[in-house]
Amino acid sequence: MGTTTTMRFRNYEIKPDPSGLPMLAAICVSGDESECGAVSDEQVDSEKVGCWIAQHLQDTGHNRYQRRYADYVTAELGEWL
């Protein structure tokens, strides 16, 4: 196969971190030539992101958004494979 290097990997475990609250934000991706790019504050409450979208829609008529979800995990290394 011509492989000259050996990659070694370890097992790992990734778990949700209960001490970090998941965050949600919305970014406006409306626009013909370039995206608007307006971004909401990060919110724990998806309802508040919905309100921001409704307000931005009312102000600008923009109607396409990307919602970004961020959560926290903890990671641990285990055995070498």
Ligand SMILES: [Zn+2]
């Ligand atoms: Zn916009």
